[in-house]
Amino acid sequence: MAELGKGVSAGKLASNVQKKLTRAQEKVMQKLGKADETKDLAFEEGVINFNKQLAEGSKLQRDLRAYLAAVKAMQESSTRLQKCLEDMYEPEWYGSDDVESIVEDSDLLWTDFHQKLVDHALISMDTYLGQFPDIRARIAKRDRKLVDFDSARHTFASVQKSKKKEGIKITKPVSLLERAAPGWAQGILSAHNVAQTNLSRSQAEDELERAQKVFEDINVDLQEELPSLWNSRVGFYVNTFQSVAGLEEKFHREMGKLNQSLNDTLVKLENQETSRSVQFFHLILEPALPPPPKVTPSKELKQENIINLFDDASTPGISVTSPTQFDSPGASNLLDMDLDALSAVTPGGATTQVCVLWVEPNPSPIFGFYIFFNGIYDCHNNEKIQVQATHDYAANDSDELEMKAGDVVLVMTYDNPDDQDDGWLMGVKQAEWVERKSLSGKGVFPENFTQKI
Numbered sequence: 001m002a003e004l005g006k007g008v009s010a011g012k013l014a015s016n017v018q019k020k021l022t023r024a025q026e027k028v029m030q031k032l033g034k035a036d037e038t039k040d041l042a043f044e045e046g047v048i049n050f051n052k053q054l055a056e057g058s059k060l061q062r063d064l065r066a067y068l069a070a071v072k073a074m075q076e077s078s079t080r081l082q083k084c085l086e087d088m089y090e091p092e093w094y095g096s097d098d099v100e101s102i103v104e105d106s107d108l109l110w111t112d113f114h115q116k117l118v119d120h121a122l123i124s125m126d127t128y129l130g131q132f133p134d135i136r137a138r139i140a141k142r143d144r145k146l147v148d149f150d151s152a153r154h155t156f157a158s159v160q161k162s163k164k165k166e167g168i169k170i171t172k173p174v175s176l177l178e179r180a181a182p183g184w185a186q187g188i189l190s191a192h193n194v195a196q197t198n199l200s201r202s203q204a205e206d207e208l209e210r211a212q213k214v215f216e217d218i219n220v221d222l223q224e225e226l227p228s229l230w231n232s233r234v235g236f237y238v239n240t241f242q243s244v245a246g247l248e249e250k251f252h253r254e255m256g257k258l259n260q261s262l263n264d265t266l267v268k269l270e271n272q273e274t275s276r277s278v279q280f281f282h283l284i285l286e287p288a289l290p291p292p293p294k295v296t297p298s299k300e301l302k303q304e305n306i307i308n309l310f311d312d313a314s315t316p317g318i319s320v321t322s323p324t325q326f327d328s329p330g331a332s333n334l335l336d337m338d339l340d341a342l343s344a345v346t347p348g349g350a351t352t353q354v355c356v357l358w359v360e361p362n363p364s365p366i367f368g369f370y371i372f373f374n375g376i377y378d379c380h381n382n383e384k385i386q387v388q389a390t391h392d393y394a395a396n397d398s399d400e401l402e403m404k405a406g407d408v409v410l411v412m413t414y415d416n417p418d419d420q421d422d423g424w425l426m427g428v429k430q431a432e433w434v435e436r437k438s439l440s441g442k443g444v445f446p447e448n449f450t451q452k453i
Contacts, residue, residue, distance in 0.1 A: 023147045038150055046226035053233055054132045061125050068117055075110035094272050095265035102262050113251040120243040128236050145215040152211040156204040385411040387450035401443030423447050
């Protein structure tokens with residue numbers, strides 16, 4: 001029932017109170033079975049569908065709002081993560097400007113995605129649910145007017161029944177007023193009673209007609225609107241989820257392009273840094289000073305003693321093998337030689353110490369072969385630093401080296417000694433190094449899974 005305003009008169013207030021009492025009395029009589037109740041099964045089914053549709057729509061609205069909140073949170077997390085990459089990315093690195101542009105475009109793409117979800121899904125969802133409160137209020141009003149109609153119908157029936165009883169005058173008792181009245185006044189009282197009865201009957205009939213009209217006006221409109229509203233849910237759900245799916249598909253497609261660009265940039269950066277660290281092998285020959293077990297590096301190394309192993313023209317000029325030293329006369333480069341037995345003879349007949357060492361680029365001169373990476377041979381102790389896996393080891397991270405029992409691994413020093421953990425070594429498989437001449441497969445591995453050879 002509508003709320004009462006401040007200027008409501010006492011008569012109006014009394015009328016509203018009376019209506020509430022009448023409705024309450026009518027409902028009690030109906031529940032007790034002493035008064036019949038107007039039923040409309042088709043309308044009641046429509047109300048059930050209405051309540052179900054309202055509950056489903058409200059849940060969809062809550063979940064859509066939660067989805068939008070998650071998109072916003074994901075945008076903030078993604079932006080912080082990529083901003084972190086942008087801050088760490090050195091200006092001189094490859095693709096520095098590209099990374100900055102990708103981070104900015106990614107944030108804009110997230111913002112656009114969120115805004116379009118609001119425009120094409122959330123707003124239409126709110127509009128769709130906006131029609132339910134009014135219809136629900138009209139359903140409640142129809143229920144009240146139906147009770148009023150039933151009450152008026154029962155009142156009219158009671159008046160009709162009383163009128164029939166009055167027609168049987170033999171059974172009607174004479175009132176004390178009529179008995180006490182003189183004969184000339186008894187006709188007037190009888191006429192008054194008939195008039196009162198006719199007036200009550202007319203009022204009951206008018207009230208019934210008025211209550212029926214009010215009820216039917218509301219009922220007819222709802223009978224048309226409820227089925228139409230129920231059927232509209234199909235088109236609304238289709239449009240909503242098509243919009244969300246389409247926006248997601250476009251967003252992920254564009255985001256995929258940005259992620260691919262970022263990945264390509266990082267791959268090129270990695271390849272560029274790797275190529276900078278990889279240098280050619282150089283052969284450095286110089287007479288050893290017998291008989292010290294360790295060789296002191298010489299700062300005055302002549303350029304003519306440095307021979308590039310990959311220069312075919314320079315290799316024949318060096319005698320590094322003899323029939324008694326090697327069984328593989330066809331070896332044409334350092335990797336095909338037996339480094340344990342390798343020695344060289346200078347033109348003057350002096351023996352030259354030959355060793356392999358991995359050092360940083362542009363190292364200080366040391367007798368022997370230089371491999372410019374980060375050390376696999378100890379010149380001072382005249383032994384190769386290599387180990388053999390005694391157990392299988394499955395890599396648990398991208399920077400770890402996976403090994404099978406029996407694999408020979410060439411040990412390297414860490415680029416940054418502070419990164420080395422106790423019990424862990426850095427290395428590359430000898431077979432992979434010989435085959436590819438690349439350090440791309442290097443990684444760390446547990447020392448206790450290997451033994452020195």
